[in-house]
Amino acid sequence: MGRLSTIKTFSSRFSNNDYHYIVCNVCGSGSAKTYLQAKEYLYVKCRxxxxxxxxxxxxxxxxxxxxxxxxxxxxxxxxxxxxNLMLLGLKDVGLNPAKLKRWKPKLxxxxxxxxxxxxxxxxxxxxQVQGVEICKESAEYGMKKRKVPIFPGTLDQAQFAEESFSLIHFSHLIEHVADPRALLQEVRRILKPDGMAVITTPNSHGFQARLLKxxxxxxxxxxxxxFSKKTLSRLLESMQFKIHNIVTWGGLAKGLAPPVIKRPVDYLAKKMGFGDVMLFLVSKQ
Ligand SMILES: [Zn+2]
Structure with a gap:
């Protein structure tokens, strides 16, 4: 089964009509053209x-x-x-259980x-683990059921000390936040000098994105x-992050094509880097 096929998206329109305009978060330019327009959103593309x-x-x-x-x-x-998707992603960049057990320090x-x-x-x-979760119900559930510490709120609000962590993971988060650059800045601050960060986000240059609009x-x-591989790389490099590895996966969503077509497309998407989701493994330079 495809790695992404069983997940439904969660989305509807923002209820309030209170909106504001921003400049490009990667290069600071205010010049952009319409990219995709739907009832719920307007995406622009930086020129x-x-x-x-x-x-x-x-x-x-x-x-x-x-x-x-x-x-x-x-x-x-x-x-x-x-x-399961997170584990597969981690494994793709070599972060398997054996390696994670050997890691020092384990923060x-x-x-x-x-x-x-x-x-x-x-x-x-x-x-030693720490979570951050903006959805209070999820944070409470995790703390109660799994007995793991979860800060209910945003990363900024958590106010972790400098260089607190040796591995920082954020999956399907950076595309949701109002200021990805500020998020990465805070990640830099709280990451140990030889620590690593794992970032997973949809790939806007993937096969499905281009096909399905x-x-x-x-x-x-x-x-x-x-983000695409190019735009996220540019943002990370502008902030002196070193990119160690980028992998992508997911060619066709389930139902778009029969397995006999889906399987080779998924394989090629991963091999050639036009998969639906991408994972970056980075460190401070
Ligand atoms: Zn730009």
Whole structure:
């Protein structure tokens, strides 16, 4: 079965009509052209660096209000799927259980940790773990059920000390935040000098994105930014992150084609880097 095929997207329109305009988060340019327009959003593409982003954007309060009890139910229902995908992604860049057991020191942060399933897994491998989760219901559930520490709120609010973590993971988070550059800045601050960060996000230059346009599963109101390998690389490099590895996966969503076509397309998508989701393994330079 395809690695992404069983996951439904969670999205609807932001309820409030309070929006504001921003400049490109990667290069600072204000010059952009319409890229995709649907009822729920308008994506523009930066004329200078090619970043795709919603403009105008919902205000912060509206973004925060999105991650409520409904979002918890979505995370809860999909937690096994999400967890399995995260493990496969980690394995793709060599972070298998054996390597994770050997890692020193073992100080793990999962930003946007949802119900804490990955935190629990890392804890079992001997790591001291910490989660951050904006959806309070998810954070409470994770703490209660899995006995792992989860800060209920944003990374900024958590105020971790400098160089607190040796491995920082954030999967399907950076496309949701209002200021990806500020998020990465904070990740830099709290990452140990020889620590690593793992970033997973949809690939706007993937096969499905190009084929499906507004029907692509990741072209949704919740995704304020749609990165490609090029635009995320540029953002990371502009902040002196070193990129160690980039992998992509997922060629065709289930139902788009019969298995006899889907399997080779999935294989090629991964091999050639036009998969639906991409994972970056980075460190400070
Ligand atoms: Zn730009």
């Amino acid at each position: 200078i660096c090619g970043l795709i982003y919603q403009n105008p954007q919902p205000v912060l309060k509206d973004i925060e209000n999105r991650y409520n009890g409904d979002y918890f139910r979505y995370e809860y229902t999909n937690e096994d799927n999400f967890f 793990f942060l999962d930003i946007g940790c949802a119900t804490g399933k990955l935190l629990f897994y890392m804890k079992e491998l001997g790591w 507004t029907h692509w599963r990741s072209a949704i109101a919740d995704h304020l930014f749609l």
